[in-house]
Amino acid sequence: MAKGTTLKPRPEKPEVLEKTHDIFSVFAKRRSIRRYKPYDIPDEDLEQILDAARLAPSANNTQPWRFIIVKDEKVKTLLAQPRPQTFIEHANAIIVVLGDPSVWGPRGGMTWTTRDPIIATENLVLAATALGYGSCWIAMFQSRRRDYLLEVKRTLKIPDEVQLICLVAIGVPDEQPEPRSRRALEEIVYSETYGTPWKSNPEP
Ligand SMILES: Cc1cc2nc3c(=O)[nH]c(=O)nc-3n(C[C@H](O)[C@H](O)[C@H](O)COP(=O)(O)O)c2cc1C
Helix, strand or coil: CCCCCCCCCCCCCCCCCCCCCCHHHHHHHCCECCCEECCCCCHHHHHHHHHHHHCCCCHHHCCCEEEEEECCHHHHHHHCCCCCCHHHHHCCEEEEEEECHHHHHHHCCHHHHHHHHHHHHHHHHHHHHHCCCEEEEECHHHHCCHHHHHHHHHHHCCCCCCEEEEEEEEEEECCCCCCCCCCCHHHHCECCCCCCECCCCCCC
16 A cells, blocks of 8 residues: 555445346446445455456457556555546545557557557446446546656556556446437448438337
């Protein structure tokens, strides 16, 4: 733990969380959660959530993803910079998602080093939802000042060549946001050619 970190009282264990096992219900239930109750996430749950990430597909099965679980209050505060994403520091844990290009050796593969961890991250977020946790992707993080990113890398001891992909804030939800709107299928799915609306069971 970083020097000078204030420890919040560690609750016995989280309340009983509502689990969802049907994958389509998990898709529908997931929301970006930005308010969390002050509970600790048991390691068994984190393990299950990260195992779901581990099982994601990757180009050439290179599995370039790496994850750092951050619970240290001081480091969480650092990750919540720059403001106004202060809600991140109230998350019970922050998962820092990284991409390691070394899995590709001299072949490069930087594109997949950044894309594959994103696929794994969605598995992670859905697994968290299935176990009853709330989570929020944080990608704004990526575009921040270079000196800030260097500070994050230094604090977390991330090697220079390893890419910071995104953060996921995770915790026991303290809000139940309404679903945000989504485009209708007709607007985004085409039949055979771009722009030709696809219709499920079209009339003969
Ligand atoms: C790649 C990515 C980056 C995101 N970055 C942020 C972020 O930096 N801060 C934040 O509050 N939400 C962030 N979000 C959450 C989106 O705002 C949210 O997914 C979207 O508004 C839809 O709402 P929903 O997740 O509740 O369905 C991000 C989501 C994704 C997928």
